[in-house]
Amino acid sequence: MNIQVSDRLLRLPPYLFGKLNSLKAQLRREGHDIIDLGMGNPDKAAPHEVTEKAREVLTDPKAHRYSSSKGIPQLLVEASKFYQKKYGITLKPEEEIIATIGSKEGISHLSLALLGPGDSVLVPSPSFPIHIWSAIIAGANVITVPLFEDQDQFISNLFTTFKMLWPKPKLMFMNFPHNPTTSVVDRKFFEELIKFAVKNEVILVNDFAYADITFDGHRSTSFLEVPDAKKVGVEFISMSKSFSMAGWRIGFCLGNPDIIKALEKIKGYYDYGIFTAVQVGAIIALREHWEETPAHFASIYESRRDVLVSGLNKAGWNINKPKATMFTWAPMPEEYSHVGSVRFSQFLLHESDVCVSPGIGFGDEGEGYLRIAMVENEERIQQAVRQIRRAMQNTSPDEVMEKYPGTFA
Ligand SMILES: Cc1ncc(COP(=O)(O)O)c(C=O)c1O
Structure with a gap:
């Protein structure tokens, strides 16, 4: 056939x-x-204690049942505390955070939840492939914006491109620190971007997979540090690189409650949640090992x-x-x-x-x-x-x- x-x-x-x-x-x-x-x-x-805790949970028959698609309540609480400790940001665990099966899954399903034929998306180029292809899979069009090393040049190019397009783009993907170029941005970059997004009613998604992998004293800015960020967007974080838990498949999407609700709805159709042993391991990582x-x-x-x-x-x-x-x-x-x-x-x-x-x-x-x-x-x-x-x-x-x-x- x-x-x-x-x-x-x-x-x-x-x-x-x-x-x-x-x-x-x-x-x-x-x-x-x-x-x-x-x-x-x-x-x-991953840290030994995380592995040991997951091993312990593994032997509990209750853990063998389907888990919660949006993440077990204590995990969401720990993710919220993590943002508070690390960035001084307050997030409501049940409304403003959802666990994802790694950020790649989260980004893919968010694109399906928010985008469809007729929508367009701006993505810096070069880019991590899923930022482009999740939008394409959802049926949307992608316009790439060359990523210049100079952040002022990039942002001005991004805004000019946005203004030239009609219908106006619905969403912009960001990813700083950036894969593959390793570019970083400062808080001023996100302030300008968020101001623009509020004014032009465009959704922002920041993929923050490399939040912690920084060198020479550089500290990366969470997009949610800017007060209006939650009005327009969400940030994805991942346990893959910060805690060397790539194969465990766990991350989070945090920020705007309506966007979180949309992701929760679509994930409710697609998955039954991350294996409970993995979620409990992640609780230990975020609670006990978040800094060192x-x-x-x-x-x-x-x-x-x-x-x-x-x-x-x-x-x-x-x-x-x-x-x-x-x-x-x-x-x-x-x-x-x-x-x-x-x-x-x-x-x-x-x-x-x-x-x-x-x-x-x-x-x-x-x-x-x-x-x-x-x-x-x-x-x-x-x-x-x-x-x-x-x-x-x-x-x-x-x-x-x-x-x-x-x-x-
Ligand atoms: C920018 C970026 N986002 C997301 C991912 C995927 O992360 P996860 O393992 O959380 O799905 C990667 C992995 O290489 C990445 O480089």
Whole structure:
């Protein structure tokens, strides 16, 4: 039988990173020891006490039942206390917070709850793919706005783009600290943005997945710190990076009660909630480990960043040290820039056994860059730098051009 997929599915291009992953798996099967700096997949474990508590709950038959889709009450209370302790923000647990199966799920379902055909959305580019594709899956149109390093230039471009469009965009996705570019913004940025959103009645969604992974004393601003934020939007946080709980699948959406209610409604149809053992583990993390654990993981990424950036810069690259996130956003070495980021990533994977993400996978504005995830230890990162350097010494840009297709067809 010829299976006809939906038009919705046909609107989605092949997932570039899926193809890179299959190539990586194939090379591993052939015996290559691939240093995987491709996906932002944390390599550390959640705090021991969190794991132990989850293990204890696991043996309770009651925990084997369906859980609550919006999150068990104590979890929502702990998330509210977490925002109070960390940012001095007061949120009503039942009305202004909902637990999500990681922020990726939350963002996807929020797009389905708020957007449909005829709606349009502004997204900074390059971008974390779900900010674009969740809106596309919901049937909306996406207009990308180039993300300049200078926040004033970006915001002015964002407002100009908004004003030029009709019908006016319904929603704007933000994501600071930003994946993949690692850009950060200050409180003034959110003040201007929220003022604009209130005046123009546009919804704001801030993906705050890298809230805690900051370096050199930088502190990231929660969008909800600005008093009017709750009038116009919500923020997503994730336990994945701050607590190294990526596989546990848990995060939160916080802010505007009507938006939370919309997400709650759609999630009520789609899911029965996160496994109770995971929710109880998250309670312990937020209650007992909210301060030192994220700081500990941030310091690990910071040391890795120093090793990676100084190693590649010594080899002739020209990379600025990121202030946040678990990534380095590296301009490709100048002599290779014309080969393109996909071909260069293929070359690195085959000839240095190092997997990185091609910048173009995050949108056209990402071309010319590589996103390098700092998810292996310092020794492995040093090894990756040595292998990259050697591969570049052995293969000229012209040879890279000839040997690799630059696509994943
Ligand atoms: C910007 C951004 N948002 C969301 C996610 C997904 O987070 P979660 O594990 O909470 O779904 C990631 C993961 O890499 C991310 O980089």
